[in-house]
Amino acid sequence: MLTRKSLLAGASALAALSLVAPAFAQEPIKIGEINSYKVFAAFLDPYKKGMELAVDQVNAAGGVLGRKIEVVSRDDNGNPADAVRAAEELLSREKVAFLIGTFPSNVGLAVADFAKQKKTLFIAAEPLTDKIVWDQANPYTFRLRTSTYMQTAMLIPDAVKLHKKRWAIVYPNYEYGQSATAAFKKLLKEKQPDVEFVAEQATPLGKIDAGAVVQALADAKPDAIFSSLFGPDLAKFVRAGSERGLFKGVEVFDLLGGEPEYLDPLKDEAPDGWYVTGYPWNDIKTPEHKKFLDAYQAKFKDYPRLGSVVGYSTVMSAVAAIKKAGSLDQEKLVAAMAGLAVDTPFGPITYRPIDHQSTMGTFVGQLGVKDGKGYMKTWRFVDGKDALPSDDDVKKMRPAN
Incomplete structure (x- = not known):
């Protein structure tokens, strides 16, 4: 049977509950x-x-x-x-x-x-x-x-140190790949005016014909390759390039190749020595x-x-x-x-x-293989603020509104 005392007690309990659980x-x-x-x-x-x-x-x-x-x-x-x-x-x-x-x-x-x-x-x-x-x-x-500009800028110092003259480029043919390629060509040319871009392969996203792409790049006889491939396209490119000897004596830079999402599926096929940005989570x-x-x-x-x-x-x-x-x-x-x-x-x-x-x-370094898995064997963290253009350059690019 409800009494005035029990009703008051219930009301007090509800009031207290409302005070301790404001988030809900x-x-x-x-x-x-x-x-x-x-x-x-x-x-x-x-x-x-x-x-x-x-x-x-x-x-x-x-x-x-x-x-x-x-x-x-x-x-x-x-x-x-x-x-x-x-x-x-x-x-x-x-x-x-x-x-x-x-x-x-x-x-x-x-x-x-x-x-x-x-x-x-x-x-x-x-x-x-x-x-x-x-x-x-x-x-x-x-x-x-x-x-893309920032991550490319983070890779440029290593590319410049190598001073390779003949570069080939491969990228997925949509906004990301186009943007990465444009940034790489611009930034490398600024630091190394004598560079030559001897081949460029734009592949349909998710539908790379890896054999044909590898052959076209090999025919150009590059000293180095810049890639912005990722996911299954990257895996197919790595395998076809390794089978056909494309990477022997050639330095390779891949924009996202050290991210576990794309590196882990390669297992022991991960390409040793490639320069990448990525995420060495366990280190x-x-x-x-x-x-x-x-x-x-x-x-x-x-x-x-x-x-x-x-x-x-x-x-x-x-x-x-x-x-x-x-x-x-x-x-x-x-x-x-x-x-x-x-x-x-x-x-x-x-x-x-x-x-x-x-x-x-993000983290920048080189790939290696250990215990049957790819990993970033060398890496450094680069603060994003150190990989951006000057304020004056940004003002020229960004609309006034």
Whole structure:
């Protein structure tokens, strides 16, 4: 039988509960995320796990603005039109606060343009094209990942030291590969004016005819090769080139070849001595990386890939922006992103006000093979801020608006 005393006790208990659990008192803050999960699963499966770890940590710590966060994801099939439709649906139906994600550069550019039209914040996680923060930049788009220009600039010192004159180039024929190739040719020519580019092979993404490509490069008799191939295309190129002796006496630089997503599947076929950017996850001893590594392995019983770091850091960037803005108002969020400082597994980064590019760095070194596996046998970490053009050059490239 209910008494006045029991009713008062129940009311007191409910009041106390509301005081200790403010993070769950409101609907979660939804963040809309778009990516090419089916097309680029090797990178994006770990990326999704990285996001999940970040969401768990943020919510366990009380959320943000007194609310949980929730990432609502959509697959864009690697298609710009599908990505824009997904972005529209996330904003109109799911009522997300803003947008994050994307992988291919052409898809990232499409979503960036959509964000500009809708005046909605977009944190581009992975698209590497330089256009997204320079030539086709807009006030609402910010980019986390180290760009094609930045990663190429990190490889240039090693290329210059070798002083190879005859270079061949191979790349996937879409925005990322085109952007990487343009940056490499420009930066190397500036440092080594006598360089010659004797062959160039643009291959359809995911459909490389490795035998024909290798033969064309071999016919040009290069001293060195610059590649921006990745994934299955890279694996096919490595195998065909090794079988036909393309790499004997030839120095090879591959832009993403040290990332576990693309290196691990090669196993003992990993090409010894190649110069790459990558992620030597098991050799990094910094406190911030150890904290991330321990948490990731405890949750997933697996080692992180570079995608894991990108997914985690993207969510942490979004949360930091909301905290700094103190609001979900788009203009306040955009203002908060300019100069935003974020702690990541690679150390602190800043989103530069001048071009909305983060200063996330990466690891540069050479590949080796040990115990039947490829690994980065030598490496150094390069801070992203040290691989960017001058402010004057950025101002010339980035639209005034």
